[in-house]
Amino acid sequence: MDDDAYPLGQSATVGADDIAAAWRRELPGVPTHSIPVVTPIWRLAKLLADDRRRFLADQGVDAATLDLISTLRRAGEPYTLSTRELAARCLVSAGAISQRVARAEKDGLVTRGPARGRPKTVPVTLTAEGHGLTDRLVGELLRREAELIGDGDHETLAAGLRELLAAVGARTAQ
Amino acid sequence: MDDDAYPLGQSATVGADDIAAAWRRELPGVPTHSIPVVTPIWRLAKLLADDRRRFLADQGVDAATLDLISTLRRAGEPYTLSTRELAARCLVSAGAISQRVARAEKDGLVTRGPARGRPKTVPVTLTAEGHGLTDRLVGELLRREAELIGDGDHETLAAGLRELLAAVGARTAQ
DNA sequence: CGGTGTATGTTTAGGTCTAAATTTAGATCT
């Protein structure tokens, strides 16, 4: 019996070109030229995110919290942004920021001020502890990331990505 | 009073170059040359994933389930893979596959066979309903994706991404 | 001067993931 007519055992690494070829075989006529661009982007994002998550877990921090405090740190003095502004810069929903801030506040990394101004606006400010933690982690993280992508020349790749991001951003903005 | 010394109101779109410049200003000496490559990759991945999630939500399907059934569909006859193999191809943990399969099985999209072979191996097979749903959705999804990235020539971008993925993959493999 | 509008922030319901603990079914050794 051909008990091995389908792969139940060993795993094969499937590349983007294999995926595109498989769809052309299974669904002739469907456009597949986006696959060699989109698949590596998703895989790279996942590899980088996983690597960062594992490193941060060792330090007792989660990636969402680092994203929050490093956005505040990067903004410079006085290290304060509104919930709305944080949502826009972190690219997550306002609800997600509300939850992130609650966690970070419990850990003493940020403080929440009283609502103020026209539509009630809540200022979130980095504490000294949050400031120090951010500096320690971001330096190490950027050094790891620089090692991961290597020393080669990524000028043209960066330019291509910037252009694609602008195009996709324009077309997905409703 | 300078009540607007920090941006609590309107949101500015912050590009990768702004982020790199901010870190050079706030943390001199930290390497920032990975940022113009890594940031657009994360943002593109998020834009594409969000667009896909919204489209699928309208169809009553979630992205994780489509990833599962399209991986089985793409494998070709007899549309069967083990849990382990699915985890490797979908790039998620075995536990996540177990949960995805449980949901998809409840919806009648896949069936789980009895364990078999040396280390117990569970075959997961696409049903006729799952087969049809996949074909309907994948065609539409690839057409949307092709529109999003546009008609330009992405040959060199794809090559650069493939090369970077190989390099990062080699360096993150423990 | 009180209703209506509008933008913000918070809460909640539902769903996903990872890591770790647990279960399970053959293989192997004595």
Added chain:
DNA sequence: AGATCTAAATTTAGACCTAAACATACACCG
């Protein structure tokens, strides 16, 4: 045969996210 080993699968605990419902505060207008 029985103990032990091993790899796979499942379960569970803990975190996170989005979308939608809800709460809030001020501006504006009739």
